[in-house]
Amino acid sequence: MTGTPLPADVLARMVASDPGRPRLTWYDDEPGPTCGERIELSARVLANWVAKAANLLQDDAAAGPGTTVGLDLPAHWRSLYWALAAWSVGATVVVGDAAAGADLLVTDSPAAAAGHGGDAVLVSLPALARSHLDAGAAPGAVDEARELSTHGDHFSPMSDPEAGDVALAAGGHDTAYGDVVVPVEQWGAAPRVALAGGLDRVLCAALAAWAADGSVVLVRGDRDDLQDRFASEGVTVDSRQSA
Known part of the structure; x- marks a missing residue:
């Protein structure tokens, strides 16, 4: 394939290149019930999560290009x-204040999910959650923790996005x-x-790292003493920003 890859292409290339290598490592240092969590996903495991979420979007919410x-x-x-997952079905990801007005809302807030006029997915942030409290x-x-596992491990889009x-x-800015x-480079x-900061920037930086056959260490929480952690994780680039 030549030219700029689409997000789904980036994921497929990682799986083809080295499915077992860690591609996403997560550390939660935010005070609260999930503080101390460390999650590591290989390309294969990340693709499995994406496939399940994309199948939910496509099958249950008829999401596709234009959604x-x-x-x-x-x-x-x-x-x-x-x-x-949203990019796999060809949809537009909306972050920030405008997210509430999207056709479908993925949120960790029960109030936001209940108040949304369209389809909503309620996400539990703890890694081992089996349902949202x-x-x-x-x-x-949709209670993601309870229902996502029922969806398929492989995904085939009904429609592909245009460039x-x-x-x-x-x-207020749209990126094609x-x-x-x-x-x-x-x-x-x-x-x-290493990444931290606003969601839109983290999404773009993760795509950039993965497109270079790399990986991401995503951290949450206000800590400055992370040099030893990053050294043990083999971090080569610290690209964190404040949210």
């Missing part, structure tokens, strides 16, 4: 697979599918990139 999928989530490992407050929403279709809408994957080949 807007709002991500009302922090920069989190779950946000990354939901974004990749407050799912009863949003009875019309000019909007892939990401954030901060043909422009959303932008490798950063100075990161080199197969970079191991």
Whole structure:
């Protein structure tokens, strides 16, 4: 394949290149019940999460090119697979204040899910959650922790996006599918990139790292003493920003 890859191509290339290598490592340092979590996903496991979420979007919500999928989530490992799932069906990912107005909302807030006028997915952030503790407050929403596992491990899109279709809408700016994957040359080949900050930037930086056959270490929480952790993780690029 020549030219700029689409997000789904980036994921497929990682699986083909080395399915077992870690591609997404998550550390949660945010005070609360998930503080201390570390999650590591290989390309194969990441693709499995993406396939299940994409099947849910396509089969249950008829999502495809032209559909807007709002991500009302922090920069989190779950946000990354939901974004990749939305891009796999050809939808537009919307982040920030405009996410609430999307056709479908993916959120960790029961109140936001209950108040959304369209389809909604209620996400539990803890890694081992089997259902959302407050799912009863949003009875019309899909409880991701309970229902995502019922969807298939492989995904075939019914329609593919065009390069000019909007892939990401954030901060009043639209980024087309043909422009959303932008490798950063100075990161080199197969970079191991530390990320933190706003969700739109994290999504684009993760795509850039993966497009260079690299991987991501995503962190959440206000800590400055991470040099030893990053050294043990083999981080080659620290590209964190404040949210």
